[in-house]
Amino acid sequence: MKEIARGAEAVLYEHKGMIIKRRLRKNYRIKELDEELRKQRTRREASLLLKTPIPHPRLIRTDYKEEIVMERVIGEKVRDILDEKPELARQIGCLVAELHNHNIIHGDLTTSNMILNKEKNVVFIDFGLSFHSHKIEDKAVDIHLFKQALDSKHHKVYDAALKEFLEGYKKANKYKEIIKRLEMVELRGRYKKG
Ligand SMILES: Nc1ncnc2c1ncn2[C@@H]1O[C@H](COP(=O)(O)OP(=O)(O)OP(=O)(O)O)[C@@H](O)[C@H]1O
Ligand SMILES: [Mg+2]
Known part of the structure; x- marks a missing residue:
């Protein structure tokens, strides 16, 4: 072992x-x-x-x-390759939309919890903080965490990756409501820090 x-x-x-x-x-x-x-x-x-x-x-x-x-999922950690392939974020957006449409919140959406396998599919791992919720707020916070992960680990490609992610995430039910709530979550965060 x-x-x-x-x-x-x-x-x-x-x-x-x-x-x-x-x-x-x-x-x-x-x-x-x-x-x-x-x-x-x-x-x-x-x-x-x-x-x-x-x-x-x-x-x-x-x-x-x-x-x-x-x-064991064989492949590359998304953390190690997203900077070269920011377009991968679109697939990630689609997958998060699919999860949210099933009312599953991942709870730890970082690129070290994703592996690109040989078939070029992104595989999510690390569901220890996941939970069921249909709440717009919980979905918005999930995305907020992903944005923070992009900001801290993929700063160079932040804009491109976020654009791709949101394009993929458009498949989410109530997309517009979730994005609106995301803006509120972020304002609140800024308010707290300031
Ligand atoms: N099923 C798997 N197949 C291949 N690699 C895996 C698998 N599960 C975990 N790993 C590897 O082990 C690392 C840690 O696993 P995981 O994220 O589940 O635990 P963790 O305690 O949350 O660790 P971290 O704090 O680093 O996120 C992953 O980033 C990944 O590289
Ligand atoms: Mg992990």
Whole structure:
């Protein structure tokens, strides 16, 4: 078993074409709370892997507590290639629209949670913060997080990538309402900071 990544929450291993994602105990959290959080995120991720309508790694097994075993997606992290291929953001926009049309909020839309596979399809991973909601506000915040990720990691291509993303996202039901709400979310953010 080879360790391939250690994120804020989890350690990931690769083994025979599978990825084992284990959520680590955090000693700074109260034990009961820590167990509950890890269990909740593991369950969310496992359940989303079973029902998300967009390309995702296949769930192989889970203990519903701290560990998920899933298919390894072979490809390039979108974080590493978006600067050269900002047009990829259009596909990402389409996929987020599809998720939102099924009332699924990803909750952590960054380009390190997306992999471009050999068939040139963007595959979303990391559903530990995902949840169900039909609320315009939750969809707007999801997009706001993606814009922030673009701003911090893909500053060079921010404008081009955002344009492509929004073009793809036009497929979302209530697109106009969501974008209007996004503007409000951003004004609110600015208001808070100022
Ligand atoms: N199914 C998979 N196939 C291939 N690589 C994967 C898969 N799942 C995760 N990875 C790799 O491991 C990294 C971390 O996984 P993940 O995002 O699920 O955990 P995380 O704890 O949120 O980490 P981070 O804080 O870095 O986002 C990913 O960025 C990706 O490179
Ligand atoms: Mg991640």
